[in-house]
Amino acid sequence: MSNDIEDRPIDDQRLTIGERLNTPAGQLVKKVTLVIVVMTVILVIFSVWWVNESMPVVASDTEQAVQDTMMVFAVASAPVMALVWGIGYYSLRHWRSPNKDLSLPPEDGPPIRSNARLTMTWVIVSGILTAFLLVWGLTELTATTTIPTTSSPLVVKVTGQQWLWSFAYDNDGGVGSPDLVLPIDRTIVFQVTSTDVIHSFWLPEMGVKVDANPGVMTTSITTPSKLGTFNVRCAELCGLNHSFMETTVTVVSADDFNKWITAHGGTPGQKVAGGTNG
Amino acid sequence: MIGAVALGATVLVLHSTKVEPPLLVATNTAAAATIAGATSTSSLDLSAYPDSTAITWRKSNDGVGPHEDWVSYGPTTNLQVPAHSVVTVTIKQYDTGEPIPNPFLAEVRGTVGGTMTVDGETVTKIDADHVGHTFTIHNFPSDKLDPLFVSVPLPAMPDEVEACSQSDCPNHVVTFQFVTLGPGDYAWNCEFPCGGNYANFGEAMSSYGYMSGTLHVV
Amino acid sequence: MAEAAVLSKPTDIPPGGGIMRRLNMVTGCVLGVILAIVAYKLGDYFWAANDQGTDQAVIAGEAGWVLGFLIGVGAFVAPINWLLGRDLTHDDEMFLAGKNQGIARYFRFTTDHKVVGVQYLVLAMVTFGVGGTLAMMIRTELATDDSEMFGNQIYNSLVGVHGIVMIVSTIIMVLGPWGNFIMPIMIGARDMAFPRLNALSFWTLFPAIPIFLSIAALRGIPTGWVAYAPLSDEAPPGMDAFAIAIVLFVISAGIGAVNIIVTGVTMRARGMNWHRAPIFVIGTIGTSFLGLVALPCFEVAMICTLLDRSMGAAFFVPDLGGSQWLYANLFWIMGHPEVYVIVIPGVIAILEIAPVFARKPLYSFRLAVVGLIALIALSILVWAHHMFVSGWAPTLGGPFMLTTELISIPTGLIFLVIIGTLWRGNIWMRLPMYFVYGFLWNFMIGGVTGIFLSDVPADNELHGALFVTAHFHYTLLGGAMIGAMGALAFWFPKMTGRMLNEKVGKVSFWTVMIGFNVTFMAMFYNGLAGMPRRVANYQPEYIPGNMISTAGAYVIMAGMLMFLYAIVSSWRSGDIAGPNPWHAKSLEWFVPSPPPLENFEVLPIVTGDPYGYGESHTKHTSHLGAMHRPHRSTKSKVEAVADPTPEVAAQDGDHA
Incomplete structure (x- = not known):
């Protein structure tokens, strides 16, 4: 045709x-x-x-x-x-080509070399x-x-180790926790490190992912916008129990967050020099 | 056809090499559960040995067998406990230790009252510079599993004591209680780097059945 | 000694030789095993005193195997003779080239490029078999959300070994068979530039395969194929085997690449300037160049890993002043170009197939060349997009996002060339053409999903998730592998002299395509939903996607086995193909199928490019595939047709 x-x-x-x-x-x-x-x-x-x-x-x-x-x-x-x-x-x-017999090629097409x-x-x-x-x-x-200049960010220290996450709130009395609790609508700065191999700190519902490297601190920021319990995962193969290197992040209101800090022996806003190593 | 047979054969061979330590079922104890949510009580006896030849179920030396210089939990790492039960765990700790890189794990977490006893003395944490091992049950969150996170540090035997794995060797006795919720399989392992190679997380730490295992809640 | 002998019959094996004539794969394996045991014992003796003894002994043993194998297979015969002042005679050279040795030449250190090509083809199919089996095991484990089948420890090794075996297979799958077999004929040469290096390249790769498999016996690798430090420093001795196999593979690939580049640049027939060289030749040279630049970084990284593990070198150990980011950079400087080393051969095979079955000239040959060169150049400049979330130099996110997104322009050019070639063609739906359409479908999806990953914020969500796994399977399996299967269907008649069974071939094409798209679409879904890569245990919400994915994988397996059946049965008893079953115009179709030793009796002179379909005076007229038609646009058509005489000439070829 x-x-x-x-x-x-x-x-x-x-x-x-x-x-x-x-x-x-x-x-x-x-x-x-x-x-x-x-x-x-x-x-x-x-x-x-x-x-x-x-x-x-x-x-x-x-x-x-x-x-x-x-x-x-x-x-x-x-x-x-x-x-x-x-x-x-x-x-x-x-x-x-409409030919039923495919053993021979159809006739050549138009010799268009380029346009x-x-x-x-x-x-x-x-x-x-x-x-x-x-x-x-x-x-x-x-x-x-970019951290918004208007907010006072919450700093959370995240430590990955084979095969466990732990979190420390050094600016809130040094509370340590195996799962993450965050206040809603406040900028969070994650300071991520590792004690052994490379892990990757991943909050799938919050679009946060940054590697936890031994001997280095990497950072990532986000602002939670929804109350509820979400996932924390490791996204870098880190050995035997990598599959199990998961925990939860719970987003609560600012009041509930302060209550949680207090209940775990901390004081909101009180810095701890050196702190509990999260 | 040949390919399919070869595939099947390979799968079977590898499946058979999967290490499955024997199951240790917690003993039901007569005591009444006094904690809300729990309907029974049970107990588990474990040991942490400096030498995996103490583990009797390991017979062969094919790469998964006993290694003299590999530490191990015993008698097995495949544990089963009842659901909604107050589980009393007793761990005999024979091994020496070192400072733990992550002091978070020198604290007791997730047990009844947040405490454990070391040789009869109730504590909430131990000296982070002398940790032998930890017994840590992972929280693997999912739709069907109830959250469970228990982490207990085991204090080290002094370095002067020659570490050995016989039952009459010097040891620390650590006891603690935790409450199980609904049924499910949980991973647990030691979180103190006590294997070989880089970061001491190789060898025994990275081979299933030495310092890691499964907790079946049924 | 050999000069005295007279060849009485053409079937005679050239006489002379001595021990050289008795070496083959079996003697290689025997000597390899002996040296491996000796070296292992020595390593054990010297290093077992301390706790770290195993790594050194394993490294010594594996090295002994390689050395023993290479000596035993005869890799050093010619250099040793040269050293002793006994140059090989012409008969020796003919023997080395495998003259009149029938099937035995495939198991020797044979220098004929066609033998090497077939060896590579068979080796690639075997390693695909291994890698595919591992893939099926991974999918079987993932059918359930717990690690019931193999457990975490074995699963981690499965993932890593599957990855590396498939990477090696896909790197060798086009350049090995067709770069060695077809490319020299395509350019009108009698052999590669360095025939003995050609054999060495294959026989260096061969002993790497048992080393890869020995990973299983050495307690596996927990790292995946990226072998990230410092996890690799923590790993069991399987890591040593992995590293040694990589070193061998890179040496082999480097030797092969140099050979292909020199052959393609210097040995083209008289008259074949760069405008008349088939796009496959240009792409092959470019890809080899890229491999030569990129792959040594992996070798360096692996040698450093070996030193870290066995000698306490601490290149990548952070506590001791090393850096895990150094490893990641070295690895990805290799890692990204490497995927183009895999993909470009598939692309150029498709570009070679499309004009033949659309019966039209390749649309804008120059655009294709520019696209390929731009792809090759850019691919060296994008490695850090694999490290967007690593925390290394966050400021580089923007620049690397730029270079990565620029890649979509040359990729677009390649697509333009393909659809421009199809445009208004008379599509001849033989088996190879199916793969062109399969490639268009899969590679488009692979390319578009790559755009999401190039964006730093989106990559923060997708990196390390199954989305990435699905993306690169769409490019490597759906693009490169489908291209390689098309190449196999296309050149199978030339290599074996028989047609590939098209009926079975077409059924297997559809089976593979459907299975493939089901498997990896489900994986895209799970990846977007947040399922990480390389986990044996996952949350129940991902069960449906994984079930579908596993079912699809079994469909792929069925299709691949059918394709394998088509290859094996057609190789034994397919229809006789004749020299030019596709009525194509490049030089390889003007020699018998399979081509005789040294390919051409008379070396051809080339007067045009091989895409002159529809330019009537060249149609099926030239027995050497020489064409007179220069490039021209449709506008200049009238003048162009005015010159109807094909210029075909021949010259006596000098014996190389």
Whole structure:
């Protein structure tokens, strides 16, 4: 079917866009575009559903940023996937050789070696898309790693060791705990370290992940935004009982947090020099 | 076909090499449970040896067998306790020790009253510079398991004492109680680095059945 | 001595030789085992006094095995003869090339590039068998949420050994078989530039396989294939075996890469300038270059690990002034380029297949070359995106996010080349073409999910989760592996002289594709939901996804076994293929299938590139695949068709 349009150049300068779309080549572009548009719509719906369905509940501002990013990237990449798959699908549906006997090849297709305009467009569009991803990413990165100047952050010292997390509230009387308790709507600074190998401190519902390295302290920040009990995991294979290196994080109100600190022998806001090693 | 058979054979061979220490079932004791939520009482007797040849169920020397220089809990690390029970654990500690890198684990956590007894004396923590081992039950949170976190440090025998693993060797006796909730399998292990290699967390610490095991709550 | 002998019949094995003629794989294994035992005992004797004795003895033993094997298989015959002043005769060279030795040449130190190619193919299939078995065991363990099947300790080793065996298999799976077998014929050469190095490259890799397997007997590795320090310093002696196997593998890959680069650059037939070289040749050279740059970092890291473990070197021990981040950097400077060493061969195989079955020229050859070069260059500059959450130099997050996202531009160019080639083609749906479409589907998903991971905040959520596992399986298994299966379907007739059974092949293609997408889509789901990698125990909320994933994995296994059946049965009794079953135009299709020793009786002269489909005067006319058509756009078409004479010439080839 391609032979009838073979001799009509697509990029004939003398035609207007409307006329060009009515050439056989233009008709083909229209049909393929339709396939791509339909596929884009399907992919957008699918990926929005998929991200919503599978990702954990949002329990912090960081996680909100993460899930927004996932959603935006999914929607932005849908047309690209649709373009490639759409042309692939169209080629199978309409350009597949109708010969029943596959032992000999069909006759050769049109010898299109390249198309400068298409190549240029492709490079420019992918450049713009990449620039968008980068700007979005850098903006989110800055937003999720800057401590708001208005808040007094809560510092929690996190120690990973094979195969246990422990937490110390050195600014609140040195309370130590095997599970994490955080006040809602307050910026938390995690100071993470390890006594042996590399672990990775992960709060899946809060979008926080930072490695616990021996001999080094790494930091990460977040602001819990939802009351409830969530997971703390290790995300770096750390030996025999890595599977079991899990505990919980409970987000409570500021009052309840102070009560919890007091009940565990601490005093909210009282710094302990050196402190209990969490 | 050949591939499927080969796969099956490999799976079976490896499955059979999985170490499964014999099960130690806690003894039910007659005493009435006086703690809210508990309906029975039971007891477990364990030991922490400096030498895994003291463990009788290890026979072969095929890489999972006894090693003279590997420490081990005994008689086994595969434990079973009843649900909703006050479990009294007695651990005889024969090993020497060193300072613990994470002092958090020199404190008693998750036991009844937050205490344990060392040779009859009630304490809430021990000297972080002389820890032999710890007995730590992990909290593996999930939809079906009740939270359980118990960590008890075992004080070290003095360095002058020559560590040995016979029952008449000098030892510390540590007792504590904890309350089990609903049924489930929990991991437990020693959290004091007492194996070999880097950070002393290799060898006995990283091989299942020496310093680590499973607590079945049924 | 050999000059006196006369070859009476063409089937005769060239005479002469002495002990050289009696060495083969068996003598290699025997000498290897003997030296291994001797070296182990020596190591044990010197170091067993202290507590750390095992590591040194294991390292000595494994090294003894390698040395013994290489001596026994005859790797040093030629250098030793040279040293003693006895150069090899022509008959010796012919013997080394495997002349008239039938099946036996596959078990010797044979220098013919086609023998090496077949050896690599079989070795890659065997290691895939091993890696696949391990994968099935992992999935079987993960079918339930507790570690009932193997337990944590064995599971951790399974994950690590599966990872490294698959990485090694996928690195050798395209460049080994087709880089060695097809590439020299494609460029019109009689053999590789350095035939003996070619054999050495294979026979250095071979003894690494038993070493990998010995990890199981040495209490495994707890680290996964990344072997992160300091966990590797804590590991049992399996870690030593792992490190030695890597060192061997990198040496082998380095020798092979140098050989491929020199061959591709210097031995192209007369007239084959860079514009006329098939894209597979250019990609092969580029990939080899990348491997040569990247892989030695892994070797360095592993040698340091060995010294850490056995001699107290403390390169990576933080308490003693070492740094775990040093290890992570060395590893990922290798680790990211390495995935392109795996993926690019799959891509170029697809680029080579697509024009043949769309019956159209490759769309914008130059764009493909630029895309490949940009991929190779950028891949060296993105390693730290594997360390976004490591805490190392957080300020570098932005720059590495930039380089990582830039990679989507050359990747996009590759996709443009493929769909541009399909555009308005006459699609010939033979088996290799199925894999082109499979590649488009899988690699697109792999690429797009990579974009999420390139974003630092999103990576904070996804790093170390199953999402990453699913992502790289989509690129490595769904992209590279599908590409390699396509390459196998495409070049199988050339290598064996027989057609691959298409009926079974197509069924297995669909089985693998469906199983693959089910398995790893479920894994994406669990990963997004927060399930970490490399855990044998997980929370019950992930059970449904894991059940689906495990079921899908068994479907993949069924498909792969069918594909294996197709290969084995077709190799023995497939339809005779003839020299050019696909009516393709590159040089390898103009020699008999399988090609004879030294490939070409007369060396070809090339006058055009091999993609001149539809340019009528070149169609099936040239017995040497030489084409006259330069690149041109559709605009210049009228002038271009005006020159109808194919220029085919031949010259007497000098004996190399």
